[in-house]
Amino acid sequence: MAEPLLELEDVTARYGPVTALHGISLRVDQGESVAVLGANGAGKTTTLRAVSGTVRRSGKIAFGGKSIARTAPEAVARAGIAHVPEGRGTLTELTVRENLRLGAYTRRDRKAVAGDERRVLSYFPQLAQRGSQRAGTLSGGEQQMLALARALMLRPRLLLLDEPSLGLAPLVVAEIFRIVRELNEREGLAVLVVEQNAVVALDATARAYVLEVGKVAVEGTSADLQRDEAVRRSYLGY
Amino acid sequence: MGRRALGIALWVAVVAVILVAYAFAPRLVSDFHSRDLAEAGIFFIAIVGLNLLTGYTGQISLGHGALMAVGGYTTAALMVHEHWRDVWTIPLAGLTAGVVGFLIGLPALRLSGLYLAMATFAFAVAMPSLLRKFSGLTGGGQGLRMLEDAPLQITGLSGTVTIFGHSMTQNHFLYYLAWGIGLVGFLIAWLIVRSRVGRTFRAVRDSEVAATSAGINLAWTKTFAFAISGVYAGVAGGLLATQNQIVNPLTFTFLLSIVLLVGTVVGGLGSLPGMVVGAFFVEYLPDVSTHVSTAPGVPDFVYGAAIIVVMILLPTGVGGLLKRVARPLTTRLYLRP
Amino acid sequence: MLLAFDWTQLAQQIVIGLASGGVWATLAVALVVIYRSTGVINFAQGEMAMFSTFIAWSLVHHGFSYWGAFFLTLAISFAGGVAIERAVIRPVERAPVLTVVIVTLGLFFVVNGAARWIWSPETRSLPNAFSTRPIDVAGVAFSISDLGTIAVSLGAVALLWVFFRFTKLGLASRAAAVNPEATRLVGVRVSWMLALGWGLAAAMGAVSGMLTAPALASFDQNLMQPILLYAFAGAVLGGIDSPLGAVIGSLLLGVLVNLLGTYVDWVGSELRLPVALAVILGVLLIRPAGLFGRPVEQRV
Numbered sequence: 001m002a003e004p005l006l007e008l009e010d011v012t013a014r015y016g017p018v019t020a021l022h023g024i025s026l027r028v029d030q031g032e033s034v035a036v037l038g039a040n041g042a043g044k045t046t047t048l049r050a051v052s053g054t055v056r057r058s059g060k061i062a063f064g065g066k067s068i069a070r071t072a073p074e075a076v077a078r079a080g081i082a083h084v085p086e087g088r089g090t091l092t093e094l095t096v097r098e099n100l101r102l103g104a105y106t107r108r109d110r111k112a113v114a115g116d117e118r119r120v121l122s123y124f125p126q127l128a129q130r131g132s133q134r135a136g137t138l139s140g141g142e143q144q145m146l147a148l149a150r151a152l153m154l155r156p157r158l159l160l161l162d163e164p165s166l167g168l169a170p171l172v173v174a175e176i177f178r179i180v181r182e183l184n185e186r187e188g189l190a191v192l193v194v195e196q197n198a199v200v201a202l203d204a205t206a207r208a209y210v211l212e213v214g215k216v217a218v219e220g221t222s223a224d225l226q227r228d229e230a231v232r233r234s235y236l237g238y
Numbered sequence: 239m240g241r242r243a244l245g246i247a248l249w250v251a252v253v254a255v256i257l258v259a260y261a262f263a264p265r266l267v268s269d270f271h272s273r274d275l276a277e278a279g280i281f282f283i284a285i286v287g288l289n290l291l292t293g294y295t296g297q298i299s300l301g302h303g304a305l306m307a308v309g310g311y312t313t314a315a316l317m318v319h320e321h322w323r324d325v326w327t328i329p330l331a332g333l334t335a336g337v338v339g340f341l342i343g344l345p346a347l348r349l350s351g352l353y354l355a356m357a358t359f360a361f362a363v364a365m366p367s368l369l370r371k372f373s374g375l376t377g378g379g380q381g382l383r384m385l386e387d388a389p390l391q392i393t394g395l396s397g398t399v400t401i402f403g404h405s406m407t408q409n410h411f412l413y414y415l416a417w418g419i420g421l422v423g424f425l426i427a428w429l430i431v432r433s434r435v436g437r438t439f440r441a442v443r444d445s446e447v448a449a450t451s452a453g454i455n456l457a458w459t460k461t462f463a464f465a466i467s468g469v470y471a472g473v474a475g476g477l478l479a480t481q482n483q484i485v486n487p488l489t490f491t492f493l494l495s496i497v498l499l500v501g502t503v504v505g506g507l508g509s510l511p512g513m514v515v516g517a518f519f520v521e522y523l524p525d526v527s528t529h530v531s532t533a534p535g536v537p538d539f540v541y542g543a544a545i546i547v548v549m550i551l552l553p554t555g556v557g558g559l560l561k562r563v564a565r566p567l568t569t570r571l572y573l574r575p
Numbered sequence: 576m577l578l579a580f581d582w583t584q585l586a587q588q589i590v591i592g593l594a595s596g597g598v599w600a601t602l603a604v605a606l607v608v609i610y611r612s613t614g615v616i617n618f619a620q621g622e623m624a625m626f627s628t629f630i631a632w633s634l635v636h637h638g639f640s641y642w643g644a645f646f647l648t649l650a651i652s653f654a655g656g657v658a659i660e661r662a663v664i665r666p667v668e669r670a671p672v673l674t675v676v677i678v679t680l681g682l683f684f685v686v687n688g689a690a691r692w693i694w695s696p697e698t699r700s701l702p703n704a705f706s707t708r709p710i711d712v713a714g715v716a717f718s719i720s721d722l723g724t725i726a727v728s729l730g731a732v733a734l735l736w737v738f739f740r741f742t743k744l745g746l747a748s749r750a751a752a753v754n755p756e757a758t759r760l761v762g763v764r765v766s767w768m769l770a771l772g773w774g775l776a777a778a779m780g781a782v783s784g785m786l787t788a789p790a791l792a793s794f795d796q797n798l799m800q801p802i803l804l805y806a807f808a809g810a811v812l813g814g815i816d817s818p819l820g821a822v823i824g825s826l827l828l829g830v831l832v833n834l835l836g837t838y839v840d841w842v843g844s845e846l847r848l849p850v851a852l853a854v855i856l857g858v859l860l861i862r863p864a865g866l867f868g869r870p871v872e873q874r875v
Contacts, residue, residue, distance in 0.1 A: 077762035089757025106762035356811045360852035535691025542684025553670035
């Protein structure tokens with residue numbers, strides 16, 4: 001079996017005195033798209049933060065075989081992990097174009113960056129029209145797309161997506177997940193997406209983990225989880 | 239004996255220690271140093287008030303030195319022009335400064351954060367010029383000299399003060415007066431903080447939007463906080479004038495406002511007990527700095543370095559440290575195992 | 576009546592006001608850069624600028640030309656600013672804002688004390704950057720020194736603007752100031768962006784100091800204290816989060832203060848600053864975020 005792209009083993013994470021993850025283990029293989037589901041407070045966002053290094057964590061966290069358990073967020077990004085945070089992290093004072101350019105901060109290949117900007121904008125035509133607009137004036141859906149586009153400018157090997165559906169209308173959510181799926185299938189981009197909206201997430205991913213109170217309660221292929229009535233009712237709310 | 243009784247016993251012990259310290263401290267130091275202790279008490283009063291405004295209500299003021307000026311000049315003017323006895327001017331000094339504090343609080347309704355700091359800073363910077371301008375009342379650049387123009391109004395000018403049959407030196411008297419008022423002021427502030435008003439202050443500090451949605455009147459709260467901290471500053475200013483027996487524009491420069499803010503933050507925003515340490519810090523640090531060396535610039539360097547080091551080691555002030563230390567103790571006392 | 580008014584004098588006083596305002600503007604921009612990145616007003620900015628001016632003096636004293644000393648001082652000041660941020664601000668990066676404010680106050684005394692200790696308290700003078708001859712523009716005599724000061728101030732500010740607007744590092748720096756968490760996630764070392772901000776601010780302060788000193792017959796360690804007050808006032812007037820505002824606010828303030836001093840009798844030199852502050856307060860009460868500041872949006 002090929003080495004997983006991302007591997008977490010017995011990872012704990014805490015916010016000050018409060019422990020949010022109590023030893024979770026998960027993996028994402030090359031080119032795979034995986035969902036992390038669960039109720040509010042289950043530790044989904046914390047899981048992504050543990051990977052990108054924005055929370056105090058311990059345990060084994062390996063990316064491409066190398067440990068990133070002690071790596072600072074800036075270096076994690078440089079290693080090829082793009083984290084689209086909860087709330088999108090839009091740089092509201094900067095223009096759309098500047099947000100994108102910032103995404104490519106770690107890259108040195110200027111020509112390729114320009115090419116990527118065109119390619120990324122082709123996925124998000126709405127953004128292309130708003131190049132010099134201040135990012136703070138975009139709608140919620142557009143900001144989510146911008147956050148995603150900015151992450152892609154990094155040319156990541158793994159994309160961490162935190163609750164992309166939050167606060168967005170169903171049509172917009174569907175559009176975003178369609179794009180995520182396309183990126184995964186067409187470009188082989190590995191995706192780890194955290195979502196409260198289990199329906200949409202399971203449709204767009206191959207495997208899923210369900211978290212409960214900081215631990216992995218259920219794991220399996222998305223198809224299996226969609227079919228499993230018991231799991232759906234107790235963990236996914238439908 | 240239950241936990242509750244143990245808690246009460248602890249409080250009684252703490253209060254007893256404080257009162258004993260208050261009563262006997264002057265015996266332990268020379269008469270001259272009682273004066274420094276008194277001045278520490280004066281700072282204590284001012285920064286307790288400033289803490290109510292900045293630490294508990296979240297409003298920044300760079301102008302409390304100017305409020306002390308209002309109090310100090312009220313005292314001096316009453317003594318020199320109206321022949322009031324110095325101690326009796328103190329309440330009025332507080333009141334006048336409270337009113338001015340209220341007026342300063344009015345811009346607070348429109349301005350916040352840095353802009354409020356700017357407004358209070360403008361007041362502090364303008365104060366010496368204003369004092370010089372209205373020389374009829376304030377004695378202009380010369381100031382008012384109570385020693386020359388109102389000697390009969392000075393308590394203890396003869397060197398001894400007799401109260402309730404006890405006689406003591408003038409410096410001791412000033413110490414007892416300052417810290418006596420300080421303890422009373424501390425008690426009042428403590429009661430305010432624990433009361434509904436105190437919760438209102440904290441609500442405004444933590445989130446004005448949330449506070450307004452909860453029905454809190456921001457205008458009233460902010461101006462009240464300014465007014466009450468003004469009263470404290472005014473009382474402190476009046477005491478300072480009483481102690482120095484002179485006031486002039488240089489007594490109350492912008493530097494004083496800074497010193498008060500330093501004392502409050504070092505003591506710990508949102509912590510009243512910490513203010514004791516804050517007061518001693520700003521009172522004694524200049525002396526300590528000069529002790530290190532009197533070469534040009536070195537005292538200032540030491541002074542600034544001490545402030546920086548304290549802030550790096552204790553970012554939430556002494557009060558923050560006290561809270562962190564006391565928390566496990568008090569939690570153990572009040573929670574079931 | 577219009578013909579009897581002395582337009583020449585007005586024009587001259589405006590230029591003089593712009594020159595003072597220009598000096599304040601460079602320091603004000605320094606304050607804004609630090610405010611945007613660190614969230615505090617650096618009370619030591621003036622003293623750092625003063626220290627830089629003394630370094631310039633030492634260089635000139637050792638044989639450098641004014642402009643040679645000028646640019647070398649800029650480089651040294653930049654390094655100094657970075658060093659100060661790493662040593663003194665970084666440890667309190669996560670502390671409450673007022674704590675950092677107090678640290679900058681401590682820094683004020685540290686830098687001032689250091690300057691007094693290294694250079695004895697006697698007064699010194701810095702040669703003039705520009706000739707002191709007057710120049711004739713459209714029949715009105717202006718001082719080259721004033722015009723040169725305006726040019727250098729605005730030039731420095733413009734260079735800074737170019738840096739922030741058009742370079743990758745400048746972009747990262749701006750982003751770090753707006754949203755440090757998100758900026759970290761794209762690979763920017765946010766902590767170092769802060770240091771960069773302090774370095775640039777120190778360099779701008781140095782410009783301010785080196786333009787202030789030559790205009791005075793002599794200067795000492797108190798050189799920049801009034802300048803800091805005016806710069807702060809100008810920045811607040813323009814809107815503390817807006818560099819453009821800081822520049823325009825300071826220029827306006829410079830002209831206002833000078834015109835008040837010239838034309839209004841009871842505003843002697845005593846009341847110049849308080850009156851200016853009163854005007855600013857008036858403006859703030861109408862526009863609480865300053866002329867160009869963005870009103871703070873409250874997220875409910």
